[in-house]
Amino acid sequence: MSLPRRAMLALPMMATPALAQSRAVRLVIPYPPGGGADLLARAIAEQMTANGRTTVVENRAGASGAVGSLAVARSAPDGTTLLQADGSPMSILLEAGRTAYKAEDFVPVMRIATSPFALSTRPDGPLQTLQQVVAAAREAPGRLTYATPGAMSFAHIVAERFAASAGIELLHVPFQGTGPATAAVLSGQVDLIPVPPAQVLSQGSGAIFRPIAITTEARHPLLPETPTFREAGTDLVFLGWRGIFLPAGASAETVQATERLLRDAMAGPVVRAAVQRMGETEALLGPAEFATFWAEDRAGIRAILPRLPRE
Numbered sequence: 001m002s003l004p005r006r007a008m009l010a011l012p013m014m015a016t017p018a019l020a021q022s023r024a025v026r027l028v029i030p031y032p033p034g035g036g037a038d039l040l041a042r043a044i045a046e047q048m049t050a051n052g053r054t055t056v057v058e059n060r061a062g063a064s065g066a067v068g069s070l071a072v073a074r075s076a077p078d079g080t081t082l083l084q085a086d087g088s089p090m091s092i093l094l095e096a097g098r099t100a101y102k103a104e105d106f107v108p109v110m111r112i113a114t115s116p117f118a119l120s121t122r123p124d125g126p127l128q129t130l131q132q133v134v135a136a137a138r139e140a141p142g143r144l145t146y147a148t149p150g151a152m153s154f155a156h157i158v159a160e161r162f163a164a165s166a167g168i169e170l171l172h173v174p175f176q177g178t179g180p181a182t183a184a185v186l187s188g189q190v191d192l193i194p195v196p197p198a199q200v201l202s203q204g205s206g207a208i209f210r211p212i213a214i215t216t217e218a219r220h221p222l223l224p225e226t227p228t229f230r231e232a233g234t235d236l237v238f239l240g241w242r243g244i245f246l247p248a249g250a251s252a253e254t255v256q257a258t259e260r261l262l263r264d265a266m267a268g269p270v271v272r273a274a275v276q277r278m279g280e281t282e283a284l285l286g287p288a289e290f291a292t293f294w295a296e297d298r299a300g301i302r303a304i305l306p307r308l309p310r311e
Contacts, residue, residue, distance in 0.1 A: 024054040025261075026081045030068025030089055032061040036278050040113065040242065041084045043274035047265040064152060065089030066099045073105040077249035079258055082109075086242045087297055092152045095301040096308065106245040108294050109255055110262045111285040113275055114239040116216040117158045117194040118226060120209035122186050130213045130232035133192070137168035145171045146192040147181040152308065154240045155181075158194040158215060160307045161300075162229065165236045185209070196240070197222040198279025215239070222279055241283070241297070243290060255287055 025048065029041045038059065045055040060068030065088050072083035083106070090106075093099050121127045127136065137144045148155035151174045163170045173190050175181040178199070184190040186208070193209070197220050200209050211226040215238040219228060229236035244262055246255060265271055266284060275282050285293055 023080050024056055025079075026058050027055055028058050028060050028068050028072050028081065028083050030060055030062075030065035030083070030085055033059050036280075037084065037086065037242065039278060040271075040274050040280075043271045044084070044112075044262070044265050047268035047270040048261055050270070051261070051264050051268065053261055063089075063098075064093060064150065066093055066101075070099065070101050072245065073101040073247055075247050077107075077247040077251075077254065079246065079250065079254040081247065082258065083245040084112075084242060085245060086154070086240060087157075087301075088153060090243070090245070090294070091298045091301045092154075092157060095298050096152060096305060098152070103294075103298065105248045107248055107250045107255055107287070108290040109244045109246055109258050109287055110266075111241055111243040111283060111290045111293060112262070112266060113278075113280040114241045114283040115196045115278075115280040116214055116220060116239055117155065118197055118200050118209075118211040118214045118220075118223060119158070119162065119192055119194050119229075120185070120200055120211045121192050122188060123207060123210045125188070125191070125210065127191065127212065128210070130227070130229065130234060133212060134166050134168055134234070137163075137166070137170060141169040142171050144168075144192070145173050145190045146194070147173050147175055147184050147190040148194070149178045149181050150174050150176065155194040156308070157301065157304060158238050159192070160304055161238060162194075162234060162236050164304060164307060165229075166234045182208070196279060239283075241293075242280075243285075243294070259286060 048055040069089045075081035185193045
C-alpha cells in the first residue's frame with residue numbers, strides 16, 4: 001500500500017537529524033593554528049574521533065575571531081558545524097558592536113574551560129605588590145603602562161576592570177600578539193601585563209614574570225604565593241573562558257546530542273592532558289547554565305565599554 005503524498009513529503013525532513021549524525025563534525029576555530037585555542041580544539045577533535053564521531057578542525061582566523069564566528073553563524077544548524085570560541089569574539093567584540101553577528105545567532109552548548117589572569121611585571125622591576133601598583137598609579141595618573149596582545153583582548157578587559165575597581169588610570173599599550181607584549185614588559189618598556197598563570201612560568205617552572213595578583217576567588221595552584229586581587233584589597237574576580245556553540249536554529253535534539261558528544265570528549269585522556277598542559281581548568285556548563293554565564297559575561301563587558309577605545 002502506498003503512503004499518502006503528505007507522509008512521503010515528510011520523510012526527508014524526518015530523516016535529516018539521523019543523516020546529520022552520520023556526517024563528520026567540523027569544529028571551527030576562529031584563530032590561526034598553534035595557539036591555545038587550536039591545541040584544545042585538536043584534542044577535542046581527536047577524542048571525538050576516537051569515540052566514534054569523525055571530527056575535523058577548521059581554522060578560520062581574522063578580525064580577532066569574528067570571521068570564523070560569523071562563518072559558523074551562517075552555517076546549517078544541523079549539528080555538523082560547531083564553533084569553539086572564547087569571550088573575545090563572543091562577548092567583547094560582540095558587545096562593542098564590532099561583529100556582523102548577534103548573540104541570537106548562536107546556541108550556547110557547553111562552556112568547556114576557564115582561565116584566570118595574573119597581573120604581572122618583570123622579575124627585576126620596582127613593583128612588587130598590588131598596593132604599590134595602585135599607589136604609583138594614583139601618584140601619576142595615566143603614567144603606569146600595561147601591555148596586551150591587542151585591543152579588546154581578554155588582557156585589555158582585565159586591566160581596565162582592575163583600574164575601574166581600584167579607581168585608577170592606567171595607560172594601555174597594545175601589541176600584535178603575546179610575544180611582542182611579553183618582550184616589551186621583560187625589557188622594561190612597559191610596566192605591567194595580565195597573563196594566564198601558565199604564561200607566568202617557563203617550561204622549566206622558573207618564573208618569566210613576577211606575578212602581583214591573580215583574578216581568582218582563591219589562590220591558584222600554579223601560583224600559590226600570589227594573592228588574589230581581593231586579598232590584595234581590590235574587588236576583582238575574572239575568568240577567561242572557552243565554549244562551544246551551534247548556529248541558531250539548532251533543534252533541542254541536536255543540542256542534546258552535541259552536548260553528549262562533548263561531555264564524552266572532555267572526559268577522555270587526550271582532552272584532559274591538553275587542558276592540563278595549557279594551565280586551564282576544566283569548567284563544564286551545560287546549555288542552560290552556559291547561556292546564563294554567557295549573558296552575565298556580556299553584561300560585564302557592557303559595563304566596562306566606556307573605558308575602552310572607540311576607534
